[in-house]
Amino acid sequence: MGLDVRSDDNCHLWAEQSGTGPPLVLCHGGPGLWDYLAPVARLLDDDARTIRWDQRGCGRSQRRGPYSVARFVADLDAVRDHLAGPVTALLGHSWGAHLALRYAIEHPERVSHLIYVSGTGIDPERGWHPHYERNLRQRLGHHLDRWEALGARARTPAQQRERAVLQWSADFADPGTALRHAERMATPWLGINEDCNQALNAEVKQELRDPDLIVQCRALDLPVLIIDGTEDIRPRWAVDSLHEALPNSQRVSLAGCGHLPWVENPHDFRQAVTTFLTEQRHQTLRQVHREPADRADPR
Incomplete structure (x- = not known):
């Protein structure tokens, strides 16, 4: 049974938590989708208290706006405050990676670690997008005609689901299992909020043109792990500028994975995340234990 979190403007937000350990808030992609990160939570159950x-x-949360980056950052802060405590680690996927990054920029004192999974970077011209469109059509293969036909007209909920499953199948590297993985993502089907999707995508496009964003990334002095699947149809060089801008970031590319690397390579995904969290926590503890001695040294 889900938990009910109230935002500061009294919007009902569905949430769920599981596992044991330090808090880790998960931010799903979209925009306009719902949480599909339960498999990530299960992978990390022994290492973190995950909050989805x-x-x-979207999904089981109240269907009301406004749909803006600032509003979603404030909602994430409500989830953090209600369920995670004063400081939490964040893991964001795709659009959720951008949301988690924006939150960390605005509230760095409330974030211990940031895990940026399959995001699309901070390229102001979104130069990756034409490559994504081409790769999407190529990977759809013999499903391309049906996907295009469904996109050319108003759709029933069943047709909306069918088109989403076809499109999401391109997010997996192995064509033999791609449709099955996409079907699992779409079950249960909670409907895509197209208004939310369009509003946030338009705002992010404008936001990326703001030169202050890269300046803010350069000032973000907290540990960041960037995780990519090498077979993602969104070209991974799009994330290079973000990786270079962040002063304390590391990057892991998982071979043979598409846009959802925990599905196709769960072992290495879990190892990358848990190693990052553990190493950074140990480093923080070493710094805390050194500080009193450093202050007491008269030299």
Whole structure:
């Protein structure tokens, strides 16, 4: 049974938590989708207390706006405050990676670690997008005609689901299992909030053109792990500028994986995340234990 978190403007946000350990808030992608990160939570159950949530207007959360980056950052802060405590680690996937990054920029004192999974970087011209469109069509293969036909007209909920499953199948590297993975993502089907998707995508496009964003990334002095699947149809060089801008980041590329690397390579995904969290926590403890001695040294 889900938990009910109230935002500061009294919007009901669905959330769920599981596992034991330090808190880790998970931010799903979209925009306009719902939480599909239960498999990530299960992988990390022994290492973190994971907190999942449906973003405003999506899935099991209340279907109301406004749909803006600032509003979603404030909602994430409500989830953090209600369920995680004063400081939490964040893991964001795709659009959720951008949301987690924006939150860390605005509230660095409330974030211990940031895990940026399959995001699309901070390229102001979104130069990756034409490559994504081409790769999507190529990977759809013999499903391309049906996907295009469904996109050319108003759709029933069943047709909306069918088109989403076809499109999401391109996010997996192995064509033999791609449709099955996409079907699992779409079950249960909670409907895509197209208004939310369009509003946030338009705002992010404008936000990336702001030169302050790269300046803010350069000032973000907290540990960041960037995880990519090498077979993601969104070209991974799009993330290079973010990796270079962040002062304390490391990057892991998982071979043979598409956009959801924990599905196709769960062992290495879990190892990358847990190693990062453990190493950074040990480093923090070493710094805390050194500080009193450093202050007492008269030299």
